[in-house]
Amino acid sequence: MFDLLDDQRQEFRDTLREFCRKEVMPGAARRDAEAEYPATLVSRLADMGLMGITIPEEFGGLGLDMVTQVLAMEEVAYADASLGSVFAGHYLGMETLRQFGSSEQRKRYLPGLATGSYRVAFALTEPDAGSDISRIRTRATAGPDGWTLSGSKTFTSNARESDGLVVFAMTDPDAGFRGITAFLVPTDAEGLGFSSPIEKLGIRGEHAYEVSLDGVQVERGATLGEPGGGGRIALEVLNSARIDVAALANGVAMRALDLATGYASTRIQFGRPIRELQAIQLQLAEIDTLVQSGRLNAYHAAALRDRSEDVRRAGSIAKYVASENCFQAVDKALQIHGGYGYVKESEIERLYRDCRIFRIYEGTSQIQLLTIAKLLAQLHDRHGTVV
Numbered sequence: 001m002f003d004l005l006d007d008q009r010q011e012f013r014d015t016l017r018e019f020c021r022k023e024v025m026p027g028a029a030r031r032d033a034e035a036e037y038p039a040t041l042v043s044r045l046a047d048m049g050l051m052g053i054t055i056p057e058e059f060g061g062l063g064l065d066m067v068t069q070v071l072a073m074e075e076v077a078y079a080d081a082s083l084g085s086v087f088a089g090h091y092l093g094m095e096t097l098r099q100f101g102s103s104e105q106r107k108r109y110l111p112g113l114a115t116g117s118y119r120v121a122f123a124l125t126e127p128d129a130g131s132d133i134s135r136i137r138t139r140a141t142a143g144p145d146g147w148t149l150s151g152s153k154t155f156t157s158n159a160r161e162s163d164g165l166v167v168f169a170m171t172d173p174d175a176g177f178r179g180i181t182a183f184l185v186p187t188d189a190e191g192l193g194f195s196s197p198i199e200k201l202g203i204r205g206e207h208a209y210e211v212s213l214d215g216v217q218v219e220r221g222a223t224l225g226e227p228g229g230g231g232r233i234a235l236e237v238l239n240s241a242r243i244d245v246a247a248l249a250n251g252v253a254m255r256a257l258d259l260a261t262g263y264a265s266t267r268i269q270f271g272r273p274i275r276e277l278q279a280i281q282l283q284l285a286e287i288d289t290l291v292q293s294g295r296l297n298a299y300h301a302a303a304l305r306d307r308s309e310d311v312r313r314a315g316s317i318a319k320y321v322a323s324e325n326c327f328q329a330v331d332k333a334l335q336i337h338g339g340y341g342y343v344k345e346s347e348i349e350r351l352y353r354d355c356r357i358f359r360i361y362e363g364t365s366q367i368q369l370l371t372i373a374k375l376l377a378q379l380h381d382r383h384g385t386v387v
């Protein structure tokens with residue numbers, strides 16, 4: 001696996017690892033308890049150039065690859081899943097502009113996105129449209145001076161902390177999925193309203209909001225891609241963003257492995273450290289296999305993406321495997337902690353709450369499996385084989 005770590009990536013990871021373990025980890029429990037958005041740490045990541053890892057150098061980014069981005073996601077999530085989720089959320093908005101912005105939009109927004117001075121959230125989900133995005137009801141109508149948007153979104157992560165929202169709205173309701181258009185809406189636009197942060201089980205430092213759009217006016221050029229192409233844009237962006245979520249899950253699972261290994265070496269029962277008990281050894285080894293297989297899948301998907309290959313199947317597999325494995329790994333690690341893993345002051349208790357989201361957002365586990373199954377049917381029909 002670590003062939004992936006050439007000198008450049010090794011140095012990148014070591015520098016970020018040191019920062020995350022010294023500067024991010026110590027405050028993670030307090031930020032979780034207070035549901036505090038990690039504003040200072042987001043700025044610190046931005047100062048390190050980490051908001052533009054895959055943004056081309058000509059736009060002020062680091063011009064590095066997705067494998068490097070995945071390594072960064074792991075390190076940040078290892079230290080604090082909330083910060084990791086904010087970090088990955090930035091790439092969700094950024095990727096929409098990078099992949100689907102016109103050359104003028106890319107010139108205008110990518111430099112700010114690369115430095116973190118401009119941030120974009122991704123507003124797709126609505127109260128009645130989650131997995132089934134063809135049911136979104138936010139409506140955009142064209143007028144002589146531009147578009148008017150009305151409707152509501154929910155679970156929009158980092159909405160209030162961002163400068164812009166990628167809003168998916170229906171421009172042709174009769175066309176369903178093919179009637180969706182993507183818009184870039186400034187967060188200070190008149191008619192845009194935000195709820196308080198939604199109270200959540202985990203990743204409490206990442207704030208998600210309900211967003212209302214009441215006759216929000218945007219200019220004609222605020223569309224991203226072609227009218228009617230928004231559904232495809234959402235799915236394409238999610239294809240690569242799922243690899244980031246896999247990496248977040250892997251980072252949390254890596255932390256769970258370290259916590260379980262550490263606890264098992266110091267907890268004495270029956271006169272010896274519990275790691276000398278074979279039943280504990282088996283659980284530790286199981287956690288390790290879960291963690292490493294999750295990581296391999298994410299690296300594989302990221303490497304495919306770096307070669308501009310189709311990542312729909314590999315991305316869904318990576319997200320499914322990593323998020324499900326992470327949940328199992330954290331659960332086993334908590335079991336190794338016994339009663340001490342169940343109490344608030346234990347770190348594994350926080351990881352148990354934090355990791356639950358990875359099986360839900362950016363497509364639930366069921367949606368990943370359905371995506372894979374659909375692709376298998378297509379491959380079979382086209383090539384007669386799927387392997």
Ligand SMILES: Cc1cc2nc3c(=O)[nH]c(=O)nc-3n(C[C@H](O)[C@H](O)[C@H](O)COP(=O)(O)OP(=O)(O)OC[C@H]3O[C@@H](n4cnc5c(N)ncnc54)[C@H](O)[C@@H]3O)c2cc1C
Nearest residue numbers: 122123124125130131155156157208360361362363364366
């Ligand atoms: C903390 C958090 C942050 C989020 N951030 C964002 C964000 O920034 N932007 C954004 O747009 N959204 C965001 N979301 C929304 C998230 O992506 C959705 O919650 C998710 O896609 C699932 O949609 P839903 O909650 O409406 O569930 P539903 O779609 O209602 O699904 C309910 C259940 O039914 C299952 N199901 C649905 N359809 C099928 C099917 N065809 N076959 C089998 N099972 C099915 C699902 O797997 C699930 O178990 C966030 C959510 C959370 C909780």
